Amino acid sequence: MLAAQRIHPPSDATRVTRATPPDDARRVAALHRYQVLDTPACEEYTFLTELAAQLCGVPYAFISLVDAKRVWVKACTGLAMDSLPREQCYCSLAVLGQHATEIEDLSADPRTAGMPMTVSAPHMRMYSGVALTTPDGYAIGTLCVMDGKPGRLSAQQADSLRRLARQVMGLLEARASKQALQAAQAELAGLATTDDLTGLHNRRSLLSRLTFEVARTRRFRMPLSALLIDLDGFKAVNERHGHDAGDVVLASVGRLVRENVRVIDLAGRYGGQQICVLLPNTPQDGALKLAENLRVRIGAQIHREAGRLLPVTASIGVGSFNHMDINDADSLLRRTEEALARAKAKGRDRIES
The missing domain is CATH 3.30.450.40 (GAF domain)
Incomplete structure (x- = not known):
C-alpha cells in the first residue's frame, strides 16, 4: 500500500464556482x-x-x-x-x-x-x-x-x-x-410487542416478560412486584363523549406511566382500561410507593378532547412475590387482581395490596 500523505489546502486558495444541476x-x-x-x-x-x-x-x-x-x-x-x-x-x-x-x-x-x-x-x-x-x-x-x-x-x-x-x-x-x-x-418487532394506542407493551408481550421475571426471581430469590391500574370513570367517558375521547385518556395515561417507571420496569396494557406494571427487584413497600405516585399523577392529569375536560382517577392493586403462596405468574396476577377489586370496592381512587 502506498504511504499516505495528509494535505491541508491553503485558506486563500482560489475558489472556482461550480454549476449546480437543477435537480x-x-x-x-x-x-x-x-x-x-x-x-x-x-x-x-x-x-x-x-x-x-x-x-x-x-x-x-x-x-x-x-x-x-x-x-x-x-x-x-x-x-x-x-x-x-x-x-x-x-x-x-x-x-x-x-x-x-x-x-x-x-x-x-x-x-x-x-x-x-x-x-x-x-x-x-x-x-x-x-x-x-x-x-x-x-x-x-x-x-x-x-x-x-x-x-x-x-x-x-x-x-x-x-x-x-x-x-x-x-x-x-x-x-x-x-x-x-x-x-x-x-x-415488526415493535408491532409484535407494542400496543398501538398506549405505546406500552401489549398483553402477549407483558405475559411473556412476566414468565421470564418469575423464573429469574425464583432462581436468584429476588423480589418481584406488580401493579394493576384501572381507570375509574373510564366507562362513563366512553358513554358520554365517545370512544375517541376514551382513546385520548388511555394514550395520555400510557405516556404518563412510561415516563414514571424505571428502565428495568415493564408496563403493558393488560386489557381495556387496565395497565399492568411489572417491577423486577422491587419489594412490596417500593411497589406501594410507586403505586401512590402514579395514582396521584393520574388523578392530576388534565385530559382534554374537543374542548371538554375528561377527569379520571385510578384504582391500583399491588401484588408481590413471597416465594410461598405467591410463587408463580398466575398467583402473582391473581393476588394483584384481588387487590385491585378491593380498591374498587372501597371507593376507588385508592391503593390496595
Missing part, C-alpha cells in the same frame, strides 16, 4: 438515503481504492461523495483526506451529467487550474473519475484516480475503473439493503 436537491437526497456520510473507514472500500490505483498505475485513488456543500472522502489511497469544499474538488464535476470525467492536465483546464490540489502540494496533474450512479440515475460521487504528472488512462484501465465503480455502488446498495432490513425487523 441537485434530489441528487443530495439520493446520497443521504445511503446514510454513509461521516461513517468510519471500511476495509472493503479502501481495498477498492488500492486496487484502482494499482490497475491504473497511479499513486492516488479516492471514493468521494458529493454532498450539498462539500465532498466527503469515504476511502483513499496514497493521500489521507477527509473532505473539501465542493467547489474546490475535482469530483464535483461528476454531478454535472457526465458518466466519466478525464482531465489530462489539471493545470491546463480552466475548471481545475486554480483548485488547491492543483496549485499546491501534492500538485495534481491527471484526474480520471467515474460517477457513482444510483439505480434511479443520480450521480452521488466518484471513484477517481489521480497522478502528479499529466497523462491519460488506457482503454483497459478506464474499463477497469468503471467496473470498480460498479463494485463501489454494489457495496453502497448492500449496506442500504441491510439497514432497510434491520429497520423493517425492528418495526
Whole structure:
C-alpha cells in the first residue's frame, strides 16, 4: 500500500464556482438515503481504492461523495483526506451529467487550474473519475484516480475503473439493503410487542416478560412486584363523549406511566382500561410507593378532547412475590387482581395490596 500523505489546502486558495444541476436537491437526497456520510473507514472500500490505483498505475485513488456543500472522502489511497469544499474538488464535476470525467492536465483546464490540489502540494496533474450512479440515475460521487504528472488512462484501465465503480455502488446498495432490513425487523418487532394506542407493551408481550421475571426471581430469590391500574370513570367517558375521547385518556395515561417507571420496569396494557406494571427487584413497600405516585399523577392529569375536560382517577392493586403462596405468574396476577377489586370496592381512587 502506498504511504499516505495528509494535505491541508491553503485558506486563500482560489475558489472556482461550480454549476449546480437543477435537480441537485434530489441528487443530495439520493446520497443521504445511503446514510454513509461521516461513517468510519471500511476495509472493503479502501481495498477498492488500492486496487484502482494499482490497475491504473497511479499513486492516488479516492471514493468521494458529493454532498450539498462539500465532498466527503469515504476511502483513499496514497493521500489521507477527509473532505473539501465542493467547489474546490475535482469530483464535483461528476454531478454535472457526465458518466466519466478525464482531465489530462489539471493545470491546463480552466475548471481545475486554480483548485488547491492543483496549485499546491501534492500538485495534481491527471484526474480520471467515474460517477457513482444510483439505480434511479443520480450521480452521488466518484471513484477517481489521480497522478502528479499529466497523462491519460488506457482503454483497459478506464474499463477497469468503471467496473470498480460498479463494485463501489454494489457495496453502497448492500449496506442500504441491510439497514432497510434491520429497520423493517425492528418495526415488526415493535408491532409484535407494542400496543398501538398506549405505546406500552401489549398483553402477549407483558405475559411473556412476566414468565421470564418469575423464573429469574425464583432462581436468584429476588423480589418481584406488580401493579394493576384501572381507570375509574373510564366507562362513563366512553358513554358520554365517545370512544375517541376514551382513546385520548388511555394514550395520555400510557405516556404518563412510561415516563414514571424505571428502565428495568415493564408496563403493558393488560386489557381495556387496565395497565399492568411489572417491577423486577422491587419489594412490596417500593411497589406501594410507586403505586401512590402514579395514582396521584393520574388523578392530576388534565385530559382534554374537543374542548371538554375528561377527569379520571385510578384504582391500583399491588401484588408481590413471597416465594410461598405467591410463587408463580398466575398467583402473582391473581393476588394483584384481588387487590385491585378491593380498591374498587372501597371507593376507588385508592391503593390496595
